[in-house]
Amino acid sequence: MVGAHKGGDVAVIGAGLIGLAIAFELAERGAQVRVFDRGEPGRAASWAGAGMLAPYTEHIEDESVLDLCERSLGAYPEFTERVRAASGIDPHLRLNGIVHAAFDASGVGRLSAHALDLARRGVAHDVLDREQTLAFEPWLGTHVAGSLLVRGEGSIDNRRFGRALAAACDARGVSFVRDAIDLAVECDDRRVLGVRSERGFATCSIVVNAAGAWAAQLPGVPPSARPAVRPVKGQMLALAVPRGFVRHTTWVQGAYLVPRDDGRLLVGATVEDEDFDQRVTAAGIRQLLDAALSAAPALGAFSIGETWAGLRPGTPDGRPYLGATPIEGLLLATGHFRNGILLAPITAKLLASYIDGSLAPGALDAFGLARDGAPNAHRTGVV
Ligand SMILES: Cc1cc2nc3c(=O)[nH]c(=O)nc-3n(C[C@H](O)[C@H](O)[C@H](O)COP(=O)(O)OP(=O)(O)OC[C@H]3O[C@@H](n4cnc5c(N)ncnc54)[C@H](O)[C@@H]3O)c2cc1C
CATH class of the missing domain: 3.30.9.10 (D-Amino Acid Oxidase, subunit A, domain 2)
Incomplete structure (x- = not known):
């Protein structure tokens, strides 16, 4: 299954920074990608965030999340340079401490x-x-x-980064379905079939649920594939x-x-x-x-x-959900909580590698639907 999708047809639901980054990475690797959103790209949490890139400042106790954040911080300069080259928009990455x-x-x-x-x-x-x-x-x-x-x-101007990613996706041939109404995933008992909206049905071999805080509500997702977001x-x-x-x-x-x-x-x-x-x-x-x-x-x-x-x-344990669900072809990239802007590059690379079959087996186990035992990282208050 994994690896069969090189150049195949992938639908990404959610045009926040997570969905856009995945779409861009996949398109650069030769996949045909469609991004669906009920609004405009780069809005929602990805527009509202502060854009800090701060794994150590955030005091992350869960080693698997901290490791992911460190890797993403390391990937930022190269990733944003590719986005800037494709879009012509500088997202103002500032890693000055x-x-x-x-x-x-x-x-x-x-x-x-x-x-x-x-x-x-x-x-x-x-x-x-x-x-x-x-x-x-x-x-x-x-x-x-x-x-x-x-x-x-440091930080990145996340609103500019959203605009840059959307333009970079356009430049790499990603198609957008904006302002989609009544969007729903369609699956049979075993695998994903595609995405339905008021504009009709689109057959897809892979559907990525990148619907941010709304990922658990996405219509058509079977209960076994629903993330606890x-x-x-x-x-x-x-x-x-x-x-x-x-x-x-x-x-x-x-x-x-x-x-x-x-x-x-x-x-x-x-x-x-x-x-x-x-x-x-x-x-x-x-x-x-x-x-x-x-x-x-x-x-x-x-x-x-x-x-x-x-x-x-x-998410209940502070970890994002990345990768497979029990429904073949229906993938998750959501639950990034306070660090979704920081985690966009590594999420894109991991999901794209999972889809094109180049990811080592088990690499996403800590972020699967079935994981347990992670410390609860959620707290309320300020900062
Ligand atoms: C105040 C604040 C400060 C933050 N500061 C930082 C920070 O400094 N650093 C950091 O790394 N992170 C920060 N974050 C967290 C970060 O913003 C998020 O983790 C990240 O933006 C999540 O991106 P996303 O693409 O998953 O979700 P979103 O950006 O929320 O995008 C989800 C998309 O899915 C679409 N969607 C949802 N449901 C449907 C549906 N049914 N049909 C069609 N489309 C749908 C939505 O329209 C939206 O466009 C902050 C967040 C907030 C709110």
């Missing part, structure tokens, strides 16, 4: 403990005192006591600051701040179990502003340019 700021002695102590963990793992980092921190980020001036700079991490809401806002005012993605107590090249400073993010509610609330925005302004009162002078919310695809 992430700063963790501390504001008192106990915060400095926590950063030292984190630095020891990083050293054990061989991750390049610097512990900076107050003066060194201010040389990096003067806006932290009022209270900062010291910081930890995790080298090699649920929505985890995140609210964010953007301040309009002068370009270069904040140079590094910076974590403070209760929030993170991500600078964009256009002068927006993203402040995120809440973590809320709110079903499919995507409202921006006063309490959510207050929480973020309280955290940002108590760390750096100077930020209070800037205007709020934008507020938004999105739904992360959460």
Whole structure:
């Protein structure tokens, strides 16, 4: 079965960064790919996210997820270069490090403990005192006591990356079915048959469920192939600051701040179990502003340019679902929770290799529907 699809017809349901990255990788390897979405490509969580590429900053305890995140961070420069070459759009990959700021002695102590963990793992980092921190980020001036700079991490402008991936897919011959209504997978008892929408039925030998937080709801998926994905809401806002005012993605107590090249400073993010509610609330925005302004009162002078919310695809154990289901040809690429932007390149490579038969047997076992025993990584609150 695997390997029989070289150049074959693959349908990807969901045009978030995960679905788009898979479609692009497959198309570059010669497959015929159709992407279905009920909306526009690169929206949903992939548009709402902060774009941090931060395996070590995220304190991921599950070794299989951390390993996946490390591999994806390593794959980012080459992957985005291919996307840029195909699309002509630069997605603004910035791997200039992430700063963790501390504001008192106990915060400095926590950063030292984190630095020891990083050293054990061989991750390049610097512990900076107050003066060194201010040389990096003067806006932290009022209270900062010291910081930890995790080298090699950074961010990408995920909205640009979505546009770039969609254009790269177009350039590589991927066809899009946008604004699809009543989309459903069709299967018999044993295997997938194709995808039905109001525009008719498309026969496909492979269907990839990359429907993000909605992956468990995808019509037509048999119960045995349904991933245990649920929505985890995140609210964010953007301040309009002068370009270069904040140079590094910076974590403070209760929030993170991500600078964009256009002068927006993203402040995120809440973590809320709110079903499919995507409202921006006063309490959510207050929480973020309280955290940002108590760390750096100077930020209070800037205007709020934008507020938004999105739904992360959460799973019970914090691992994504990647690869086969009991239904032949129906594959999963969902449940990337807080790290779906980071994990897009490795997900694309793994799924494409699984489909073209070049992946080592068992390589996706830790992310299969039948896995168990992973620690529960989910928590609610802020950041
Ligand atoms: C506030 C916030 C901050 C985040 N910050 C980061 C971060 O800094 N770094 C990081 O790596 N990750 C971050 N994430 C997580 C990341 O955004 C997600 O893990 C990732 O975007 C998931 O991508 P996806 O393609 O699986 O899902 P989505 O981007 O949600 O795309 C799913 C697509 O499926 C389509 N779809 C669903 N159901 C159907 C259907 N029935 N028919 C047709 N189409 C359907 C939707 O329309 C959508 O386009 C953040 C998320 C949020 C909300």
